Amino acid sequence: MKKRTRILAAVIIGALLAALGAGAVSAEETSTVKIGGLWALTGWFDSYEVAGSKGFELAMDQINAEGGIDGHQIEYVSYDTTSDLATATSLTLKLIEQDNVNVIVGLNDPNTAIACGTLCQEYGIPNIANTSTLPYTQERVGDTAFLIAYGDNIQAAAMAEYAYNTLGLKSAYVVTNNTDEFTIALSKYFISHFTALGGTILSDGDLGSEYDTNTSTDFSSIANQILALDELPDAVFLGCFTDEAPLLLKQFREAGLDMPMLSGDGMDDLSVAEIAGEAANNSYFSTHVNYADESTTAFQEAYREKYGEDPQNAFAALGYDNMYMIKYAVENYANGDYSAASIRNAIAQVTDFEGLTGTVSYADGNVPNKTVFINEFKDGGSYNVTSIVPTFTDAE
Numbered sequence: 001m002k003k004r005t006r007i008l009a010a011v012i013i014g015a016l017l018a019a020l021g022a023g024a025v026s027a028e029e030t031s032t033v034k035i036g037g038l039w040a041l042t043g044w045f046d047s048y049e050v051a052g053s054k055g056f057e058l059a060m061d062q063i064n065a066e067g068g069i070d071g072h073q074i075e076y077v078s079y080d081t082t083s084d085l086a087t088a089t090s091l092t093l094k095l096i097e098q099d100n101v102n103v104i105v106g107l108n109d110p111n112t113a114i115a116c117g118t119l120c121q122e123y124g125i126p127n128i129a130n131t132s133t134l135p136y137t138q139e140r141v142g143d144t145a146f147l148i149a150y151g152d153n154i155q156a157a158a159m160a161e162y163a164y165n166t167l168g169l170k171s172a173y174v175v176t177n178n179t180d181e182f183t184i185a186l187s188k189y190f191i192s193h194f195t196a197l198g199g200t201i202l203s204d205g206d207l208g209s210e211y212d213t214n215t216s217t218d219f220s221s222i223a224n225q226i227l228a229l230d231e232l233p234d235a236v237f238l239g240c241f242t243d244e245a246p247l248l249l250k251q252f253r254e255a256g257l258d259m260p261m262l263s264g265d266g267m268d269d270l271s272v273a274e275i276a277g278e279a280a281n282n283s284y285f286s287t288h289v290n291y292a293d294e295s296t297t298a299f300q301e302a303y304r305e306k307y308g309e310d311p312q313n314a315f316a317a318l319g320y321d322n323m324y325m326i327k328y329a330v331e332n333y334a335n336g337d338y339s340a341a342s343i344r345n346a347i348a349q350v351t352d353f354e355g356l357t358g359t360v361s362y363a364d365g366n367v368p369n370k371t372v373f374i375n376e377f378k379d380g381g382s383y384n385v386t387s388i389v390p391t392f393t394d395a396e
Contacts, residue, residue: 033068033330033338034075035060036101038091038116040108043083045131047242047269049108051312052130053078055319056105058299058306069327070336077101085112092116096123102340103128103347105322110134110181117141126344130322131315133265134181138366144344146366148322149357152182155264155286156189157390158372159237162284163262164197166386169234171200172262173226174208175219175248176239186264187239193390194237202233213241219248223255238263246275253279260284269313273377280377287373288314288357290384296356314357314373321355328353 037056040049057076064073077099081088088108095101096119104120104127107113113132120127121142128146129137135151163169172194177183187207195201203209209222226236238248238261245267252261261283268287273280291300291311299320303311311317326347330338333346353360358370373387 031338032072032075033070033103033326033343034099034101035077035326036095036099036104037076037078038081038088038095038104038106038108038112039078039130040083040088040106040112041080043081044241044243045083045108047271048131048313048315049083049106051316052106052319052322054307055303055311055316055321056130056323057319058303059320059323061306062302063323063327069330070334072338075101078106081106081108081112083108085115088112089115089119092119096120096125101125102338103326103343105319105326106130107132110137110185113137113145114140114181117145120144123340124344125340126347128322128326128347130319132182134185135367143348143366146347146362147368148318148325148360149265149288149368150370150372151367152185152264153189153193154367154369154390155372156186157193158374158388159262159264159284159286160190160193160197160199161388161390162374162386163235163260164194164199167235167260167284169199169260171202171231171233172235172237173203173229173233174201174237174239175203175222176207176210177213177241177244178207178210179213180241182266183239183241186266187237190237190239190262190264202229202231207239208237211244213244216244217247219251220255223252223257226252226257227255232257233259235260235262238267241266242269242272245272246280249276249279249283258282265314268315268375268382270382271312273380273382276377277380281379283377284385285375285377287375288370289317290373290387291317292384299356317356321353321357321360324355325350325353325360 039053079091107129110132113129117127121144126144133149133152135153138145176187263285267285329346329350333349334342351361351363360368371387375382
């Protein structure tokens with residue numbers, strides 16, 4: 001996995017904007033809705049984005065088959081960012097300048113979403129991150145940036161409450177991938193919420209034990225740090241991605257750490273349970289949808305028919321909701337104007353869109369405050385155990 005930093009993002013954005021004169025341009029009014037997709041279909045982030053892209057395209061096909069948006073077919077241009085920040089920013093400009101899209105979806109991990117979103121802001125192009133859950137994205141980017149998912153503060157609060165109130169876990173050790181804003185934010189929010197509830201964090205530092213995925217494949221030293229504590233924690237919280245999750249789980253279990261492992265939606269992928277095997281048992285993570293609910297049956301059947309497989313994770317449902325939310329916003333609030341500015345204003349007015357992943361409202365900003373689902377890995381599968389609307393959501 002390549003190291004992704006805010007400094008690199010700033011350098012890339014600065015260079016691109018300087019080359020283009022950093023001038024914002026106004027999108028012309030159009031008679032069709034032109035959507036651009038930036039999906040990591042290959043590379044380290046593909047486990048999340050392939051499913052999201054499939055969910056989005058399934059919804060788009062359904063909408064076009066039923067007459068489109070306001071009676072107009074959706075025009076869609078999509079590119080593979082290859083999970084690379086420089087590639088993603090370059091493709092952002094291509095979608096805006098050459099393909100003339102009026103809204104962009106996908107945008108990959110938070111670092112990439114912020115970099116690409118900053119470019120979109122310069123041009124006034126609304127952008128909706130499908131996978132990123134960084135709650136302060138709009139503060140970093142501007143008013144053209146939106147998330148379809150809830151924020152990390154929400155999911156961290158839900159996991160903290162489930163661990164403390166339901167599982168009865170009173171102490172935790174935190175382990176964090178320090179190469180991405182998502183994993184850093186997730187761990188910080190969990191620590192804040194868990195301690196606010198009365199829990200104790202046994203790891204040292206703002207992020208607990210940190211690791212860099214550019215150099216770390218052996219996590220035995222972290223396991224030994226936990227084993228060396230005077231008192232073992234009731235749980236271990238992992239601020240991690242799918243890539244390293246199976247290794248973390250296997251090595252921690254092999255070291256004798258049999259307590260519950262907790263994480264966020266970065267662990268939401270069936271491949272984690274498939275690769276880790278029994279080591280994934282007794283692991284819990286926050287996610288965005290309950291596929292066991294009957295409300296998702298039609299989506300899953302359509303997904304299965306189109307792609308010949310079940311949704312690999314919740315990001316497929318988020319992609320599906322993303323497309324239908326755009327349709328809802330444009331048809332209800334754009335008044336037949338499909339320019340970028342009009343679509344941005346339309347999205348900002350959404351207050352009651354009901355999707356597979358919950359109710360989407362942007363009345364209070366760019367991040368919808370939705371229900372959090374808690375899943376457990378067990379015997380190679382992923383099973384919903386509860387849903388939570390957390391109480392603690394404002395911790396920093």
